[in-house]
Amino acid sequence: MRIYILILASIIILTGCSGDSSPNTPEVGNLTLDFNNLIGDNNLTLNSRVYTNNSDETYEVSELKYIISNIVLTSATGASHTIPVEDSYFVINQDGATTATLSDIPVGNYTGIRFGVGVDPTKYPIESGTLNFIPTAEEAGMLWTWSAGYKFIKFEGIYTTTTDEDEPNTFLYHVGSHGATLDNYKEVELSISKEITSTATASQTINFDVAKIFDSINTLSLEEKSDIQVDPENAPKIAENVQTAFSIQ
Amino acid sequence: MLLKLQKTYKQHLVYSKLKYLFYIFIFLSIGCSSDNNSSSDDEGYTPIPNPELTFEIPSNFPETTYDLSQNPPTERGFELGKKLFYDGQLASDGVVSCGFCHIQSFAFTHHTHITSHGVDGKIGERNAQPLHNLAFMQDFTWDGATTFLDSQPIIPLTAEKEMNETISNVLSKLENDPNYPEMFANAFGSEGVTAERMFKALSQFMVLMVSANSKFDKWQRGESVTFTDDEEAGRILFDTNCASCHAGSLQTDQSYRNNGLPADPEFMDNGREKVTGLPEDSFKFKVPSLRNIEITFPYMHDGRLATLEDVLDFYSDGVEDSETLDPILRQTDGSLGIPLTSDEKNQLIAFLKTLTDNDFLLDNRFAEF
Secondary structure: OHHHHHHHHHHHHHHHHHHHHOOOOOOEEEEEEEEEEEEOOEEOOOOOOOEEOOOOOEEEEEEEEEEEEEEEEEEOOOOEEEOOHHHOOEEEEOOOOOEEEEEEEEOEEEEEEEEEEOOOOOOOOOOOOHHHHHHHHHHOOOEOOOOOOEEEEEEEEEEEOOOOOOOOEEEEEEEEOEOOOEOOOEEEEEEEEEEEOOOOOEEEEEEEEHHHHOEOOOEOOOOOOOEEOOOOOHHHHHHHHHHHOEEEO | OHHHHHHHHHHHHHHHHHHHHHHHHHHHHHHHHHHHOOOOOOOOOOOOOOOEOOOOOOOOOOOOOOOOOOOOOEHHHHHHHHHHHOOHHHOOOOOOOHHHHOEHHHOOEOOOOOOOEOHHHOEOOOOOOOOOOHHHOOOEOOOOOEOOOOOOOHHHHHOOOOOOOOHHHHHHHHHOOOOHHHHHHHHHOOOOOOHHHHHHHHHHHHHOOOOOOOHHHHHHOOOOOOOOHHHHHHHHHHHHHOOOOOOOOOOOOOOEEEOOOOOOOOOOOOEOHHHHOOHHHOOEEEOOOOOOHHHOOOEOOOOOEOOHHHHHHHHHHHOOOOOOEOHHHEOOOOOEOOOOOHHHHHHHHHHHHHHOOHHHHOOHHHOOO
16 A cells, blocks of 8 residues: 555655656757858859859859857747757768757648848847857858957958959958957748657758858959958948848748 | 573564664655765765855946856855965966956956957957956946856957867866865765856856945945045046946946947957847947956957046047947037036046945955965
8 A cells, every 4th residue: 555655645646746847748859950051053052163143253162160049949839949059059060060950849741931130239249059150150251350249241252253254362251240240140931841750850951152242132243342241331241141041942 | 591592682673673674764754864965975075164244236336147046155165266266277277267367456347458468379369358346237348248146257268369269178177186176075965067057156256256345335325434525526527428328336338339449450340239239239348347447458349449548638639430339429519528627527537536446455365365
């Protein structure tokens, strides 16, 4: 008899306990986001292929990196799952990791994804999580050195113009936030159709059309300006263009 | 006999089951409590007492800008922050600590050099700022390059001319140190040397640097102090000529302005424009707090003026015109600057000296040794 009481007691304790930390431990699964940097229909090739933008400038890309953050998945029922801030920051690097692996996602069907490009200025750095992203960002060269802020996108290479074809010039776009005034953080929302199960890691390809950095809502010419960093006029234009460059196949 | 044996065996079984259940029970409750208290982890670290430190806003001060609820200073967090602040290991040469450039007895400025000196004697472009009342500031450095105290240390840590390090390298040095891992655990309740904790500990140390006990503060709070005639005359002059920028208890309105210092051809430091990219911000710098000004010489962002007399001579005779010169420094008759007689200058200096807070400068909590 006493045994049964004890068993009962421990069951109560057991359920009380798990109820405290996570309600009925829902089944969870993993999702890998695979960022596919493209120009036209082809994968971006660094340092060797020559591309042309709408301003008739030819260019080669030597570096492309951007920060993906604050990822939220939405399901058909309208419910959403927010990846915790400390697990939600990634550097996508054409010359390195182009994936972001998300874990502990409740199983089910998801129909939408929302993410930030850059670091949300209202959230960093004191709201736990993002301070630990600093070393990662630093190793990827995504921190400014003169200021305590992030580069959201780093895009570099060489270019020639129609007027000066022999002499390649370097170009450099570093877009981020600095101080309290200039904020280039953008959010992207895309429709997906993905089932998360507890048995296999799902994967979702997200395309990033590199050509749109130059030509989308705004047109940027390298001849007009090839070095854009702390630039209240042009940096926001690049950020707007980048926001339109993501799509699902 | 057999019956008896059976009985004892049964009893034994019952007891062992009970014992078993008892263990499960204990195991469960332990599992449960460590689940709920996510900070203590499996390595078996037992947190030690770590009382929160009180942060009192002086009655003549505004609200804090620093969100103390996100990083409440604790005894051991402060202790860790202090050790980090004074530790040369944080720099590439093992010598240049934060405290090397920010010396307490000079209100945490660097004294012997005009602009700051970093590793290998490299000379920076700017005069080290005093550190006080940081919990009340909206943004930091002479041009506002950062809006958060927690991330401010990234700049000196990684700047080639200051500490010349990488954050990852600093963290691995701390991890391999005989003392830091334990200090981090004691400060934050679980094991782990992380960037977040390092920055938070530094902030806990710096946030408590409140300077609010100068003669001027006591006068503002109506405590029993009286200004001398010169100090009082200086105070009135200050109110009419200086307080539009060096405003309020903090002695700064926290805006960025060009006070007419001629551009320095050596550095061509365009100030706030570096951060905003806006031409209209060129040569603007943050209006500095004048607290403890008597001992934070040399003056201005590049430390070009040696004494308070030089500063006042500059305001009366040295202000240079430019497109971004602050309109307050243009007189109606077209002259520039702030007209001051030499008597008035002496009175102003007498007043400025009432801003010295010896309690703060000698406060043992912040002292290196």
